[in-house]
Amino acid sequence: MTVESTAGTATAAVPELVQLLTPEGERVEHPRFSLETTPEELRSIYRDLVLVRRFDGEATALQRQGELGLWASLLGQEAAQVGSGRAQRPGDWAFPTYREHGVAWCKGVDPLNLLGMFRGVNHGGWDPYEKNFQLYTIVIGSQTLHATGYAMGITKDGTDDAVVAYFGDGASSQGDVNEAFTFASVYNAPVVFFCQNNQWAISEPTERQTRVPLYQRAAGFGFPGVRVDGNDVLACLAVTRWALERARNGEGPTLIEAFTYRMGAHTTSDDPTRYRIADELEEWKLKDPIERVKAYLVREEWADQEFFDAVDAESEQLARRVREGVRNMPDPDPTSIFGHVYAEGHALVDEERAQYVEYAASFDGSEEVGEGR
Amino acid sequence: MAAENYSMVKALNEALRRSLEADPKTLVMGEDVGRLGGVFRVTDGLHKDFGDARIIDTPLAESGIMGTAIGLALRGYRPVVEIQFDGFVYPAFDQIVTQLAKMHARALGHVKLPITVRIPFGGGIGAVEHHSESHEAYFAHTAGLKVVSPSNPVDAHWMLRQAIASDDPVIFLEPKRRYWDKGVVDPLGEAPAPLHSARVARPGRDLTLIAYGPMVKVCLEAAEAAAEDGHQIEVVDLRSLSPVDFDTLEASVKRTGRAVVVHEAPVFMGMGSELAARITERCFYSLEAPVLRVGGYFAPYPPSRVEETYLPDLDRVLDAVDRALAF
Numbered sequence: 001m002t003v004e005s006t007a008g009t010a011t012a013a014v015p016e017l018v019q020l021l022t023p024e025g026e027r028v029e030h031p032r033f034s035l036e037t038t039p040e041e042l043r044s045i046y047r048d049l050v051l052v053r054r055f056d057g058e059a060t061a062l063q064r065q066g067e068l069g070l071w072a073s074l075l076g077q078e079a080a081q082v083g084s085g086r087a088q089r090p091g092d093w094a095f096p097t098y099r100e101h102g103v104a105w106c107k108g109v110d111p112l113n114l115l116g117m118f119r120g121v122n123h124g125g126w127d128p129y130e131k132n133f134q135l136y137t138i139v140i141g142s143q144t145l146h147a148t149g150y151a152m153g154i155t156k157d158g159t160d161d162a163v164v165a166y167f168g169d170g171a172s173s174q175g176d177v178n179e180a181f182t183f184a185s186v187y188n189a190p191v192v193f194f195c196q197n198n199q200w201a202i203s204e205p206t207e208r209q210t211r212v213p214l215y216q217r218a219a220g221f222g223f224p225g226v227r228v229d230g231n232d233v234l235a236c237l238a239v240t241r242w243a244l245e246r247a248r249n250g251e252g253p254t255l256i257e258a259f260t261y262r263m264g265a266h267t268t269s270d271d272p273t274r275y276r277i278a279d280e281l282e283e284w285k286l287k288d289p290i291e292r293v294k295a296y297l298v299r300e301e302w303a304d305q306e307f308f309d310a311v312d313a314e315s316e317q318l319a320r321r322v323r324e325g326v327r328n329m330p331d332p333d334p335t336s337i338f339g340h341v342y343a344e345g346h347a348l349v350d351e352e353r354a355q356y357v358e359y360a361a362s363f364d365g366s367e368e369v370g371e372g373r
Numbered sequence: 374m375a376a377e378n379y380s381m382v383k384a385l386n387e388a389l390r391r392s393l394e395a396d397p398k399t400l401v402m403g404e405d406v407g408r409l410g411g412v413f414r415v416t417d418g419l420h421k422d423f424g425d426a427r428i429i430d431t432p433l434a435e436s437g438i439m440g441t442a443i444g445l446a447l448r449g450y451r452p453v454v455e456i457q458f459d460g461f462v463y464p465a466f467d468q469i470v471t472q473l474a475k476m477h478a479r480a481l482g483h484v485k486l487p488i489t490v491r492i493p494f495g496g497g498i499g500a501v502e503h504h505s506e507s508h509e510a511y512f513a514h515t516a517g518l519k520v521v522s523p524s525n526p527v528d529a530h531w532m533l534r535q536a537i538a539s540d541d542p543v544i545f546l547e548p549k550r551r552y553w554d555k556g557v558v559d560p561l562g563e564a565p566a567p568l569h570s571a572r573v574a575r576p577g578r579d580l581t582l583i584a585y586g587p588m589v590k591v592c593l594e595a596a597e598a599a600a601e602d603g604h605q606i607e608v609v610d611l612r613s614l615s616p617v618d619f620d621t622l623e624a625s626v627k628r629t630g631r632a633v634v635v636h637e638a639p640v641f642m643g644m645g646s647e648l649a650a651r652i653t654e655r656c657f658y659s660l661e662a663p664v665l666r667v668g669g670y671f672a673p674y675p676p677s678r679v680e681e682t683y684l685p686d687l688d689r690v691l692d693a694v695d696r697a698l699a700f
Contacts, residue, residue, distance in 0.1 A: 122481065123475075123478070123479040124479050124480065124481075125479070125480065125481040125483075126480075126483070127480070127483035128447070128480065128483060128484060129483065134447070135476070135479055135480055135484075137472075139467065139471050139472075142440065142467070142468065142471065142472055144440075145436065145437055145439075145440020145441050145443070145444065145468065146440055146441075146443050146444040146447060146472070147444060148440070148441050148444055149440060149441030149442060149443055149444020149445045149446075149447070149448070150444035150445070150447050150448045151444070152441060152444065152445060152448075153444065153445045153447075153448025153449065153450055154448065156426055156450070157448070175434075175436060175464075176436055176437070176440060176467075176468075179432070179434040179436055179437030179440070180437065180440070180441075182432050182434065182437065183431070183432060183434075183437050183441050186432060339478075339481070339482070340477055340478045340480075340481050340482040341477075341478055341516050341517055342477070342517065342519070342541045343477055343482070343485050343487075343540040343541050344539060344540055344541050346516075346519070346615070346616045347569070347616040347617075347618075347619075348615070348616050348617070349516070
């Protein structure tokens with residue numbers, strides 16, 4: 001790939017975009033990345049995409065209704081997450097940002113687990129070892145180093161597990177991400193860096209993060225980078241599988257740039273109308289990740305209306321379960337503040353817990369702690 | 374192997390060796406810790422005996438070292454990280470404060486990060502900028518971290534072994550100006566005390582000097598000098614900065630009625646501020662004088678030709694002792 005520099009601007013040659021399923025639902029072949037799928041598998045992929053979008057929509061609604069304090073929607077990124085999520089084996093680890101609800105779904109994490117932190121009852125709290133899905137990481141890019149360290153551990157153990165590190169276009173500017181690239185490269189760690197370039201880091205476009213296509217950065221670190229159509233679930237699946245196989249075979253890290261679009265706001269606290277134009281959104285609607293799979297299934301006659309209705313019904317069931325689950329999520333006991341600060345305890349934490357308990361008891365049930373002066 | 378006369382560097386080296394032998398999951402990682410044996414030679418010979426897989430020379434990126442150590446710990450390893458000098462820890466500060474300290478709580482206990490972060494700290498060795506800092510208050514201020522600092526080779530040896538064995542993250546501050554002090558260490562013996570206990574280093578009845586790491590020696594010398602003037606000064610070696618063994622401090626100050634806290638770090642918002650406040654709360658009716666503090670000035674650590682002005686020394690400690698006794 002050549003980069004020409006003229007008059008202070010860098011212009012990259014048009015980057016290649018790996019695509020196996022067009023926005024119109026037409027299956028196309030790629031010279032480097034092939035994929036065999038059965039009709040059953042395609043229906044299962046479609047189901048994942050629909051359920052994940054429905055869950056995400058329900059969480060947005062719950063935030064609007066005051067049941068969640070915040071929600072970071074994945075709308076538009078379902079294919080990137082379901083494709084890369086389904087490429088993983090159970091022994092593989094995923095290190096997510098705070099938006100990888102679709103990856104969590106594919107790993108078998110109960111969606112309700114993801115909502116605790118957005119409701120404010122915990123900071124995550126699930127057991128990462130249960131589904132090999134690390135806790136959400138809010139500070140941008142930090143988890144890429146954890147993923148790399150974990151992958152270094154896999155090498156030491158001599159197993160053929162691998163790791164997927166998720167991050168975004170904004171995170172690509174972080175030192176930690178670049179250090180993760182360096183460590184992964186020099187230790188040849190079995191990690192796949194999966195960058196969802198959704199074009200926007202809150203209000204800043206990708207041009208504010210980079211002057212070269214992000215996947216090209218990998219070359220400077222000494223490992224391959226691939227740009228994939230992030231709204232094409234089949235391409236994301238195929239390319240992630242390929243990268244994971246490389247990792248398992250001792251061929252080291254890979255950078256995948258999933259070229260996609262954040263259809264919603266950064267979070268429910270954001271207002272994208274202040275910084276981007278509606279036309280852009282309309283353009284990306286035509287590349288919807290779910291519609292193209294549906295069109296493919298219909299064209300091939302691998303699914304009928306009964307199937308689509310059943311998936312819709314299941315998604316409504318999921319939404320109901322999520323809604324009830326969130327509403328019934330109890331607030332934590334105040335003394336939980338002092339829980340799990342240390343694995344082996346700490347005298348000051350014990351002392352302050354005891355002081356709080358005594359203080360709370362002094363109200364003697366006459367009024368709630370915190371309501372008094 | 375019987376007890377031997379070790380420098381602090383050798384005592385630490387032997388502690389690493391014993392810990393590596395005791396648990397195959399223990400790793401040593403950092404800049405130049407491999408063939409070179411570390412810039413202070415604390416890891417000398419370990420690479421030869423334990424190999425690349427366990428003694429890991431890292432790229433020159435502190436956040437990367439800390440972040441990958443966290444990942445290795447998630448995988449079940451027990452990394453001992455070396456930060457080459459105190460002033461180089463700040464690139465890793467985010468990973469330490471935001472990830473290392475909080476992940477256990479974030480995971481409601483499902484995750485443990487048994488990581489020891491060794492940092493040579495403090496001044497007095499004639500170094501260039503960023504090689505003489507005392508940043509213990511930053512770490513002690515952060516819940517989720519434990520912070521300790523040995524003052525002598527015996528403590529250095531045993532406290533490091535205890536820190537590595539701990540399932541909590543431990544910031545292990547090594548007083549680099551004491552690296553070449555000698556002490557008799559018996560690695561086959563037993564740890565003299567729990568990791569987070571303070572120790573009365575010298576008994577006395579008139580005043581309690583409280584110090585840790587490099588300043589314990591200065592305080593012991595001050596107590597010796599004060600004895601010539603007829604003052605019996607008690608010296609408490611804090612050893613653990615988080616948690617602090619307040620019971621030992623309280624017992625001492627209730628006996629003596631006076632306390633002076635000494636550290637190299639700036640007095641303002643330093644460990645001494647917190648110690649003074651809590652000693653006052655616990656010992657109010659026993660105190661004959663306010664708790665005084667001796668430390669660095671509120672200025673960047675100075676060039677080495679004037680660092681003796683900045684660092685608390687025998688005279689500045691004795692000056693504070695006199696002021697406290699004069700109340």
